[in-house]
Amino acid sequence: MTIAAPEIRQESWLARLFQRDSVVVHAIIVGLIGIALAVVFDWARAWPAEWVIPVKAQISAFFVWLDKQATFGLFTVKQLTRTISWLIKQPLIWSEFLLWKGAKTHQLLPVIWQAIAAVAAVIVYRSRDLKTALIVAAAILAVVAIDGLPLILQSLTKSLRIDAWMEPQALIGVSQWPADILQSMTGSNRVRAFPWIAVVLGFGIFGHWAGGWRLAIIVTLCMSYLAFTGLWRESMKTFSLVVVAVPFSAILGLVLGVWVTRSERAAKIITPLFDLMQATPHLAYLVPVVVMFGAGQVPALIATMIFAMPPMARCTILAIQTVPSDITESGRMSGCTPRQLLWKVQLPSGQKTLLLGLNQVIMQTLAMVVICSLVGAQGLGHKLLFSLQQLKLGFATMQGAAIVLMAVVLDQITQAYARRSSDYVHHDEQSFWERHAHLIVFAGVLVASIIAAYITSHASTLGRDYLLFDNRDALELDKSIKAVTFAMIDFIKPIRDFLTVYTLIPMRDFYHLIPWTVVIGVIGVVSHRMGGWKLAALNVSLLFFVILAVGNWSYSVTTFYFVTSALVICVLIGVPLGIWCARSERVARVVMLICDTLQTFPSFIYLVPAIMLFRVGELAIIFAIIPYATVPAIRFTYLGLKKVPAVTIEAATMSGATPWQRLWKVELPVAIPEIMLGINQTIMMALAMTAITALIGGQDLGQEIYRALPTSDAGRGVMAGLGIASLGIVGDRLIGSWANKRKAELGVV
Amino acid sequence: MSQEMMIECRNVWKVFGEDPKAFLDRHGGNPSREAFIDEGYIGAVRDVSFDVHAGEILIIMGLSGSGKSTIIRCITRLNDPTAGTIIFEGSDLLAANEAEMIELRRHKMGMVFQNFGLLPHRDVLSNVAFPLEVQGVDTAARMARAKEMIDLVGLGGRENYYPRELSGGQQQRVGIARSLAVEPDVWFLDEPFSALDPLIRAEMQDEFIRLQRLLKKTIVFITHDFEEATKLADRIGIMKDGRMVQLCAPEEMVLHPADDYVAEFARNAPRDRIVSVGAVMDKTDGRSKTSKASIHVKDKIGKVAEQVLNSSTPVPVIDDEGVVVGKLSRERITTALFSETEI
């Protein structure tokens, strides 16, 4: 009896699969029709070149037109992009000056006076009110501006390329005092960037304030690595981009998020746009930006700002929507206007979620800034890219580690900050010194290190002799890595070749054999069954118009092949690991910590070990995807199993199920929808990663974007990016809607 | 009765759903129960009419989901009613625009919430001062007023604590202080003590009575606890499925419940403290005075029970002028005290 039971169930399951109106039967029929078409007609096998809709060329032409001719009447698009570049450059100048470039003393005057005015305003505001404070600040700035008017005029006319007609001088000279004092004190007309000691200890002190000694030590050590490996300047170049991009993305995300919660129409337009943006890989943002803005730091900033914004908007929406109704209602009953309600009630109450959004923005920004090295952004990413291209693996390891440590620092510090600032406790009487202890210590460190920097330049940037790990060590490391991989090659090569020749290539060729008619037909039938005509129409038209009809079918198949190959391995690793985690809390803690850490790394980093082991080639691509994309498979399996109601498990145990039976017959079936959501995430991440692996080859969509970059072929890059996004969206809609439906049926939320 | 009216609700409806107004119109302004279910609409408040008199404590009761919260959210316009009229201090509330509503909430209405609704990022002082802050009252004045309110609710010394550092009872004291900071004309309390432990709840009820003696506000108070209601109410309204089933003085409700639903609520009421002698005595029209030991017509029966039960003959009942208006027998008072049936 007990043996027969599963067989009966299986038969009925098989029978159900092949019932007359089951989706399998329909799919098979459609597939057969597709094959028949492909046998009879050439166009059903491969989309004929002459049928390709020239969208790519049109988009490219459009961008050229935008760049060269388009005008808004009063000004041209070119002027607009120039203005945007100029605006974005202004904060960048300051962050670069402070972090690595330094500046001439008199260039600093505006910012010194602004700072003085700001400090004065704060002091007055504390003792009086806002109005007086603003008046005081304005007065200071006015006096200085009038005093320095000739100089300001000169610098303006200079930028207009009109030669100054006289040697300008400040009227009285008040405005020049800070520069004069600085110059006479230091005996130099240059001001250096923040000394590395100040930045490292500054991070440490902030870490201590936000998360105590443990965090302080971690942060200080990580930052010291940057200084003691001679990567300080490059790190600060990267950091100066992050510092400028983050506030912009955060504010824009906040504004858009608030707008979505306020207006239903905005929600209808913006929410799907965010879905599209999140499905579009990093690289795809770069192409249009390069076409419009050229290469360098500023275009990198623009691409980063756009890319990193959606998470903030999402968190803002979530924060506002999850404020308990008692709190919003009490705010309204207190007589808040809608604006007061937003600023004084909703946003502060949702602070924790908002800060989580900020954390995500920072991590995305770092990832993107690193990738922007592809469009000529300087910094760690640039160095790493160079090392990878030269196969200088020792350097690549060093630089990769620097990026990873920077990610760890930023992540840990913002998380601690989020925790600390939403942890509301009162403090009994504290003196001024107690309240501002961290700030005061930092000020002391800053002053001391600046003085030290004028005594020895090593305090400003560590000189070669003091590095713990320099280029020679990197070369050594390079050699040993090569030696190790060389020794391993006897072992790896047969495996690599075997896998490539006997599984990967046949699989790829098989994929390419399937006629598009079959793929689109079957996807259409399945979509219709899952979500009705609307979903079917969406999925079919994405595949047809965004991929097939523009001539990207073959690239997409290759991308799909990479993704599915990696997916198989991700699932084989991730699901068992997730199950193990669900079995043992101890394992879970360790594995989840590793998952968290892996997720904070910028995706670019995963190329380093892949190249190290497999050099370039398809196996390297798949290998680079795996660590990045396995995380959701582990996490969702674990969470899914954890969510199985305790009663269900107890009931199974009481019916005498062995642990294995319990797992297979009770827990996994209930957890399957959640696991599928994890696999869905894995697919999305794998897709994003294929775009980055373009660096190491592959005839896929990612490579298309990559090739579009140097030629500024906007259409090619944009359509390839949208192709990846489309694959993601189709997968997401199919798996996501199935999983959510199934979850509702099973009653697990 | 020529009582001054604070709030008048006339045929108020609040329907939740896709397009509630069209739904009401479609059904001639009075959809049947089936129509609600068939078309997936929720009639949170259905055709409710009642008045709130100036200076009274009106208690609204009913099972959870019966529409109590929704009706006061209609009066405060946190929710806009779907149909009906509401007059607040003589003017049409539903004609008020958003700015006028904000003014009303700033100066005339105060509200206490079941889950306190305190702002987690502000300390006690600044929570209490919040309604004044949004009105633009200057810092010194609002701090002084907030301090006064905090002392009033007995939280002096905790000004710089954050809500999460306080117990539930203390948090609700903050909520009460905040709602009183603007000296509202009408005070709404939506199950203010339901989230508290029974002991704390009793303590807070006493606190509430103390405050009310001091402040003498017009109060609309929601609870689902009948005992709490009888302790505090001038009048009680009972809601069921969005309708106001009965609204009258507690005594009337105990003695003449409108239906089984109300009777069920009234069943466990402490009759001895609610019912007065006048309601259960045998009336006489003698108009004579008496020299014998007598009881007052307005006394609660609990207070005179011992005297009546110890007397072998019915005890005479007198009114304010000392005129005998009736008599109360042992049998009568026993039924009134212990029987669950109507008297």
Ligand SMILES: Nc1ncnc2c1ncn2[C@@H]1O[C@H](COP(=O)(O)OP(=O)(O)O)[C@@H](O)[C@H]1O
């Ligand atoms: N915003 C809303 N949307 C839909 N239904 C609601 C909403 N608010 C309340 N309701 C429904 O209205 C009915 C009355 O709710 P409520 O007034 O909160 O009841 P009470 O306060 O008496 O427990 C309930 O059935 C509730 O589900």
Ligand SMILES: [Mg+2]
């Ligand atoms: Mg309620």
